[in-house]
Amino acid sequence: MIPVTTFKGKKVALFGLGGSGLATAKALVAGGADVTAWDDNPDSVAKAVAKGLTTADLRGIDWAAQGAFVLSPGVPLTHPKPHWSVDLARAAGVEIIGDVELFVRERRAHAPDCPLIAITGTNGKSTTTALIAHILKSSGRDTQLGGNIGTAILTLDPPKDQRFYVVECSSYQIDLAPTLNPTAGILLNLTPDHLDRHGTMQHYAEVKERLVAGSKTAVIGVDDTFCALIADRVERAGVAVKRISKRNVVAEGLYAEGSRIIEAHAGASSALVDLDGIQTLRGSHNAQNAAAAIAACLAVGVSADEIRSGLKSFPGLKHRMQPVAKRGQVVFVNDSKATNADAAAPALSSYERIYWIAGGLPKEGGIVSLAPLFPRIVKAYLIGEAAPAFAATLGEAVPYEISGTLEKAVAHAAADAGEDGLASAVMLSPACASFDQFKNFEVRGDAFVGLVAGLKDVTMLIEPT
Numbered sequence: 001m002i003p004v005t006t007f008k009g010k011k012v013a014l015f016g017l018g019g020s021g022l023a024t025a026k027a028l029v030a031g032g033a034d035v036t037a038w039d040d041n042p043d044s045v046a047k048a049v050a051k052g053l054t055t056a057d058l059r060g061i062d063w064a065a066q067g068a069f070v071l072s073p074g075v076p077l078t079h080p081k082p083h084w085s086v087d088l089a090r091a092a093g094v095e096i097i098g099d100v101e102l103f104v105r106e107r108r109a110h111a112p113d114c115p116l117i118a119i120t121g122t123n124g125k126s127t128t129t130a131l132i133a134h135i136l137k138s139s140g141r142d143t144q145l146g147g148n149i150g151t152a153i154l155t156l157d158p159p160k161d162q163r164f165y166v167v168e169c170s171s172y173q174i175d176l177a178p179t180l181n182p183t184a185g186i187l188l189n190l191t192p193d194h195l196d197r198h199g200t201m202q203h204y205a206e207v208k209e210r211l212v213a214g215s216k217t218a219v220i221g222v223d224d225t226f227c228a229l230i231a232d233r234v235e236r237a238g239v240a241v242k243r244i245s246k247r248n249v250v251a252e253g254l255y256a257e258g259s260r261i262i263e264a265h266a267g268a269s270s271a272l273v274d275l276d277g278i279q280t281l282r283g284s285h286n287a288q289n290a291a292a293a294i295a296a297c298l299a300v301g302v303s304a305d306e307i308r309s310g311l312k313s314f315p316g317l318k319h320r321m322q323p324v325a326k327r328g329q330v331v332f333v334n335d336s337k338a339t340n341a342d343a344a345a346p347a348l349s350s351y352e353r354i355y356w357i358a359g360g361l362p363k364e365g366g367i368v369s370l371a372p373l374f375p376r377i378v379k380a381y382l383i384g385e386a387a388p389a390f391a392a393t394l395g396e397a398v399p400y401e402i403s404g405t406l407e408k409a410v411a412h413a414a415a416d417a418g419e420d421g422l423a424s425a426v427m428l429s430p431a432c433a434s435f436d437q438f439k440n441f442e443v444r445g446d447a448f449v450g451l452v453a454g455l456k457d458v459t460m461l462i463e464p465t
Helices: 021-028 042-050 083-093 099-110 125-138 171-175 199-214 225-236 283-298 304-312 339-348 368-376 385-396 406-419 441-453
Strands: 011-015 034-038 068-071 118-121 140-149 163-168 184-187 217-221 242-247 254-258 260-265 268-274 322-328 329-334 354-357 375-383 401-403 424-428
Touching: 011 021, 011 118, 021 034, 021 042, 021 217, 021 260, 021 329, 021 339, 034 042, 034 254, 034 424, 118 125, 118 199, 118 283, 125 140, 125 283, 140 385, 163 354, 171 283, 184 242, 184 329, 184 354, 199 217, 217 225, 217 283, 242 283, 242 322, 254 283, 260 406, 268 283, 268 424, 283 339, 283 354, 283 375, 329 354, 329 406, 329 441, 339 354, 339 368, 354 385, 368 375, 368 385, 375 406, 385 401, 385 441, 406 424, 424 441
Parallel strands: 011 034, 011 068, 118 163, 118 184, 140 163, 184 217, 217 242, 242 254, 329 424, 354 375, 354 424, 375 401
Antiparallel strands: 254 260, 260 268, 322 329
16 A cells, blocks of 8 residues: 555545545555545445545535545546536635545655656557566566556555556546656557547547656657647657657657567667567557557666567466467467457457457447458357347358357357367457356456366466466
């Protein structure tokens, strides 16, 4: 835990008592703050009381006495309309911040020079975050990984010199972190997302821009117009900018040329690393992720040799294009995190011959957008509620069977791939939510890994959960 000492002796109101909210409240109390917490969910309030926290409906507190208002990032700050607690804080002129801002202030107070790499973007955040942390850890550095990737930032170890922090930041978290100042800040890409919470694409982009604008070194993907313009603005403001691209040459930064990542600097360029053969970093989207990770690691003093070694040993992000086993020329890939068609596209783009396990609780639009990738699919094995609709979309373009369950799909796909005898992938990339048959995509992915482990003559690349 990171005790939040910067609010010692001050009153702090807090709203939102989920996992990160509870962790934040406990960190504030540990640092000496006088915290009053609340949530609209009575069960969450009861859990907070059971943990010894002081709770009270924030409608009845003295807002003028509060030193700050700490808001959970899941609670609306601006759109579709501010939460009632936000209105109360603003009316009283109380600063509204989140857990990332509390961390930033603790770092500034106790170890301002300890390296902080912060990562944001619409797609690829988690893979890039995990890759950076892996490179740092494998090089022997004291590494803390947290934020939006699933570990509340204030549950990490306290800042100290030469302790490296790798933090994934959602737009909601950035919106509540006005003084965020990473050593290296990464903005991967921007496409329309979370517009229900930001109102417009322009506002969404403005929020994301704050992370790199406050960075010592800004690593920005320039393959979309929004990010390209942000890179120009941030650079004009005096920030050192490293541009990255998965398809175009850049003058200062890193770009992909096939499987090679090229570093460009001062008019010269050279191949820094070749991703060919690294199964966990297949595809152009991962070339962008790798380029961003490399640029950030270089910015915090990691050597090129250490980076190359870390890239080669990267195990992948669990449930995201994760190679889990091999049998002959067949690789088994867990891409359970692909809960819609857009999320499934990168995995389908990364293999030439695929035995595709798809289906679950369907999302709007189904798999129509994946039609250009259908030639890569040798056969589809359809499961869950989406199976009939997916079958109708596949039609005569792709051979398919309605397997119904994941167990049958894995058995049949493995058998067919084995008879084929060619290099191929048996891939779970459902393009659907999991909730018709599984609690969440993690449980679905773990089930896939367990079923693969039960096949004959497979060599597991990971340990089943």
